[in-house]
Amino acid sequence: MIAYLGTGLLGSGFVRAMLAKGEQVRVWNRSAAKAQALAEYGAIVCATPAEAVQGASRIHMTLKDDASVNEVLQAALPGFAPGVVIADHTTTSVAGAIERTALWKEQGFTYVHAPVFMGPPNALESTGYMLVSGDQDVIAGLMPALQRMTGKVINFGPETGKAAGMKLAGNLFLIAFTAGISDTLSLTHSLGIPATDLMDLFNEWNPGAMLPARLKRMAGGVYDKPSWELDMARKDAGLMIAEAEKAGRPLAIIPAAAAEMDRWIARGYGNSDWTVIAKDNL
Known part of the structure; x- marks a missing residue:
C-alpha cells in the first residue's frame, strides 16, 4: 500500500x-x-x-x-x-x-x-x-x-540537501529563461516583428545549443579573449531598452542586466568578454 x-x-x-x-x-x-x-x-x-x-x-x-x-x-x-x-x-x-x-x-x-x-x-x-x-x-x-x-x-x-539545492538552481534558470523570452517578445512587438518570425529565427538558430559551452566558459573564469566585448554587449542592451521604451513597452529583465554590465565596465572590464559579469559568482 x-x-x-x-x-x-x-x-x-x-x-x-x-x-x-x-x-x-x-x-x-x-x-x-x-x-x-x-x-x-x-x-x-x-x-x-x-x-x-x-x-x-x-x-x-x-x-x-x-x-x-x-x-x-x-x-x-x-x-x-x-x-x-x-x-x-x-x-x-x-x-x-x-x-x-x-x-x-x-x-x-x-x-x-x-x-x-x-x-x-x-x-x-x-x-x-x-x-x-x-x-x-x-x-x-x-x-x-x-x-x-x-x-x-x-x-x-x-550530501543531504544537495538535491534541494540543485532543484532551486534549475528553477532559477527556468525563471530567468522564461523572463528573457518575455523581454524578447516585448522587444519584437515594439519593433513590429510578429512572434512567428521569432520562432522561424530560433528554428534556424538555436541559442539553447550554446548553453554547455557558455556555462563552461563562465565557470572557467577566463575573460581576456572575448568573443563579445562587454562594452559592445552593453551598447546592444541600450538599443533594446530604448526601442522598447519608445514603443511604451519597457523591458523587465534587460535593464537589470544592463546595470550589472555598467558595474563591471566601471571596474575596468569593458574590453573583457561579456561573461565577466559572472566573475564574482565563482
Whole structure:
C-alpha cells in the first residue's frame, strides 16, 4: 500500500500512474475535491493525513513548501507504520530537507527528498527527471520505486540537501529563461516583428545549443579573449531598452542586466568578454 499526500496537478498525475501500474494508493489532499477526483481511477480517498498513511509501506508527498510539508507530516505521524519511508517531491529549502532527514531518522523513519523537473503530463506518463541525494544505502533501496515514477533519477551523491539545492538552481534558470523570452517578445512587438518570425529565427538558430559551452566558459573564469566585448554587449542592451521604451513597452529583465554590465565596465572590464559579469559568482 502506498500513501500519497497532496494531489494537486503533479500529485494526481503520479497517483494515476501508480494506479495504472497496479499499485494500491490511499490519497489525501487539503482540498478534498482534488483527492475525491482520483476515486474513479481506484484511489482510496481519506479524510486525514493520518488515515491515508495507515498501512502504507511508503509515503509520497507533493505539497507547497517547507511549512506545509512539516505540518502534514506531523498530522500524519499517528498513522505511520514502523520504519515507513517518506519520499517528498516538494520543492523546498535546502535547510528544510536537511532538518527533516535528521528529524525523521531520529524518530525511526526514513525521509528522502526527491524533487522533480516534471509537469503533470510527465507525472502521468512517468517521464521527466527526479533528483535525489543523501544516504546512498537508503537511496539504493528506494531507487526502484522512484525509477518507476520518472524517466530518469539523477543521484547527486551523499550530501543531504544537495538535491534541494540543485532543484532551486534549475528553477532559477527556468525563471530567468522564461523572463528573457518575455523581454524578447516585448522587444519584437515594439519593433513590429510578429512572434512567428521569432520562432522561424530560433528554428534556424538555436541559442539553447550554446548553453554547455557558455556555462563552461563562465565557470572557467577566463575573460581576456572575448568573443563579445562587454562594452559592445552593453551598447546592444541600450538599443533594446530604448526601442522598447519608445514603443511604451519597457523591458523587465534587460535593464537589470544592463546595470550589472555598467558595474563591471566601471571596474575596468569593458574590453573583457561579456561573461565577466559572472566573475564574482565563482
